[in-house]
Amino acid sequence: MASQVTLPRLGQGMESGTIVRWLKSEGDRVEKGDALYELDTEKVTQEVEADASGVLLKILAGEGEEIEVGKAIAVIGEQGEEYSPPESADSDGEEELTATAGVEQQAEQRARVAPRPQAAEQMENGGRVKASPLARRIARERGIDLSALRGTGPEGRIVAEDVERAEKAPPAAPAPAAAPAAPTGEVETIPLTGMRKTIARRMTEAWEAPAFQIAMTADVTAAIRLRQALVARTGEGEAKPTYSDILTKVCAVALMRHRGVNALFGGDEIQLQPTANVGIAVAVPNGLLVPVLRSCEGKTIPQLAAERADLVARTREGKLRQEDLEGGTFTISNLGMYGVERFVAVLNPPQAAILAVGAIEERAVARDGELLARPIMEMTLSCDHRTVDGATASEFLRTVKQFLEEPGLAL
Template sequence: MSCIEVMPKLGMTMKEGTLVNWHRNEGETVKEGEILFEVETDKLTNEIEAKEDGVLRKVLVNEGETVKCLTPVAIIAGKDEDISGLLKQAEAGGSKAAAHKTSTKEKIEDENIDTADIETHRVKVSPAAAKLAKELNVDPSSIKKNGRIMKKDILEASKTSKAVEMQHTSNRGEKTVKMSNMRKVIAERMKKSASISPAVTYNMTMDTSELKRLKNSIKDIFKVTYTDLLIKIVSQVLKEFPLANCSVERDAFILKDYVNMGVAVALDDGLLVPVIKNCDIKGLRQITAEFNELVEKARENKLVPDDLTGGTFTITNLGMFGIDTFSPIINQPEVAILGVNKIVNTPVVVNGQIIVRPLMSMSLTADHRAIDGAYAARVLQRIKQYVEKPGLLVL
């Protein structure tokens, strides 16, 4: 069997991808289903499997090149098979896309690793770990571990072996560490957001006593977190306050009759915001299941571009890190983002008596082009009403 491998289209929104790593060299045997190359799109790196058994006869796209989806990248065929026809077919299919190739030599120098050593020693390394290993000058084959090597293994190895590659700029031990691709994307987007949105952050404290009771009352049915509950609450609130769920285009507001909730997920080297689609018409159990699946995919580097696009509002929870209050940055082209802070047992006066209640501050950052202070305050008041009386929720 023979085939032309192409740059895959990993989602409806993907238009192009960067081939960052070949797992086989020309002339080497390839098995159907094994990892052939890696593709980087935005913040994600995906491993692409071979479609056929055979030999990697011809590499058409080099590491570091960016090409449009469905552009031919390689030919797999028998060792002695005539591939002249396939070469012509690939050339015809990729002639237009070839003009769009973009060299990213610096990216490869920063993030690519020598996979030949890994294959020789039969060590499986995640794409994220492979990038980090290159940055920290760590040889993954030197790590003794059963199973796949992850980023935490590379970090530990770099500490114990003191193999961090530093560029000293003074005798006082300064060093230059280049940003990962994910970090560069985050930096660019945050800078862009700050320049686009005249943003104001509003804070409000809420009593989570009843929300905690609800969470505990259903734990024997299915496990739910405060984040899951807040996704459900905010989804309902956004239907009541459409300006908080819109986007701004020139002199118009684009109102959305649906809620696609982005939820920030912290990883070792950055932040991803997978999106749960149509939250406003889904029950709590379905929201919880979908969010758990997205978090797992994020941690295993299995997200595809569609998982990260289409959001209309974002929630970012730093409560587990002990944060009292912060000013989250709006995820463009959205107009608002909700920051969730830690729960603190706090003495309060109720009916003339001092009692202790679990209080939590919410931080709503809003784009003042669409949301004035009074409107933002009403959004937070409505969230507070659901948090303190969750019986009003349609679960």
């Protein structure tokens, strides 16, 4: 059955367009997806694809003609097929197309647009905005006009996320009605991925916790010697222990001595954890993940180094399993490798505390009236005050400091 090709609405606010050039002639075979004509709107010029296959039986709108959205511009059907002559494109615009045989299919077989980047606007379907039921409900409840939004779902559907984003950011001013200009200085919008959404949600939750921070510095001369000794004993193909591994170990031992810090906040209870499961923050493209090393208090530093190397490698390769991310009781975030001297980490709820570790730097230190150059590392402990108080946190951090300065104390 012959179907009409009508002028699509390529973007919001588009009322009409001008056919620049037909790319097929009457009598040509047309396959669905073939570029059918070039269309000029106020914003862009672009090729429009046919959404039906057949023979281009009739062109109703000439090149250079300005056509209203929804008007028939061509008829596609089978060779020699009878078709009910639709109203010509330039007939009185007051009347909508009447129900001829082809009209019902019109919505489905409307020419599909191959959008160029600058034309990636939400496409409306015969004036009806395509939105999910949930997006409609949220929009209704919050008084948001869906027709002002751009859909990022399949086939341009407005999904709940689009409405929520629109509520936060006021709608962008309509683009100037000028010829397409090079996109200079425009805001680049990056929709949140699942991981970024999780980070956003978890960090916002964390911000609601009453947090306090305490800081100490440690002289890591002995820790450096310890690491050198461990590295010297590392066999070929084995993971070399890092300062992070030493930190993981000493924190784990300190956590078992100050179990109030090795705790989770459970709403109406505090849950002291039986083992020190230390999460390590690992940067990945566009985010970070915190895989967990389990029962670190009972493991040697070389064991921890091997497990850490495996976890970090799998984190970067995207091969973590869900259980690798679960069960943490404490987190260490180390930005020392970037030269950061000190920073404050955001809590990782429901864990009671997170340790932010800076770079090891040689600093002038006064000892017994003498000025010495010593390797110093700064540590900042962020604590959830619902679970842990300043005194407990300070005792824990002092123990960590002592262990770093005299690793033998951790035995």
